């Protein structure tokens with residue numbers, strides 16, 4: 001996506017839209033904001049102009065002579081139009097095909113996907129006229145997001161509240177994403193496992209789960225039905241993803257096996273602890289025991305086990321190495337019967353655990369190594385999905 005038009009109409013939730021514009025701008029997307037005159041009462045054009053670096057339009061007609069037809073010019077190369085907040089009035093006009101301001105005109109002239117974020121009082125939202133209008137927009141292909149429930153600006157509690165900005169951003173991104181994973185059941189594992197020693201101590205690793213969560217989000221955006229088996233993390237579960245929370249490798253093992261049979265693809269991004277304390281104390285171990293030797297026991301290798309019964313399923317493994325990265329990953333790929341392995345060198349700056357970027361190599365079954373430049377894990381997730389999509393087709 002290169003260019004988005006954000007149409008802001010006159011509701012109190014308009015004050016949240018600069019944050020939405022910023023999310024698009026941060027993603028390198030050109031943002032063109034258009035306000036209705038009522039929206040300009042709630043939030044100033046200057047705010048958006050400063051954030052987006054583009055002129056902001058409120059009026060239908062240009063004030064300069066020789067200016068091209070404004071709505072035609074604005075729509076050029078637009079990949080997406082987002083109307084947020086969309087008032088009952090604007091939704092009604094869209095349903096009827098009226099074009100009496102710049103936003104309603106842009107909507108009629110747009111040939112890109114249109115996302116509508118209704119936001120209004122709960123009674124208005126439930127009114128049969130509004131319900132029918134929203135229904136009509138959906139039938140015509142608009143992506144209408146359901147509002148949240150909560151305290152509304154008018155003081156009552158109910159449905160009609162504009163969803164969180166980040167959720168709107170993700171909903172909008174989904175509308176333009178290729179749906180090459182539509183309906184495919186996918187299992188993703190993410191995060192570390194924790195192997196308890198006693199009620200307050202455990203063996204673990206610094207994984208934050210970001211790679212796995214980025215994959216889950218990208219898969220869901222591309223239409224997959226995603227189950228995310230996750231060790232402890234602080235990350236938000238992506239919209240539409242089914243989360244199964246686990247703590248230990250044994251719990252992850254059980255959760256993965258119970259979903260495996262119905263999944264077509266598995267992304268095993270979790271940093272599973274290979275060992276656990278052989279003994280697990282019920283009470284906190286006292287410091288007098290400092291000199292005791294800790295016996296370890298091996299955890300099951302989940303991916304190895306999946307590889308033995310995979311049939312035509314696609315298995316994607318991950319390896320974080322500190323030496324001989326490609327060689328070690330190639331060994332893991334063949335030992336665990338994988339279709340693709342994603343490997344990085346933990347010693348390289350900006351790579352591996354607890355950073356938002358990674359530089360990886362992708363190795364396929366044919367042994368071919370693709371060196372990927374350093375990039376954000378969110379972006380890397382899509383690239384990994386691009387490569388895996390080819391395997392589904394084969």
Ligand code: CTP
Nearest residue numbers: 268269270272274300301302303317318319320
């Ligand atoms: N893996 C797993 N179960 C384990 C250990 C690893 O499913 N008990 C999976 C990881 O999720 C990852 C892949 O196997 O996708 C490689 O993990 P890694 O820890 O690099 O490999 P190991 O086989 O444990 O080898 P080593 O730790 O000796 O390098």
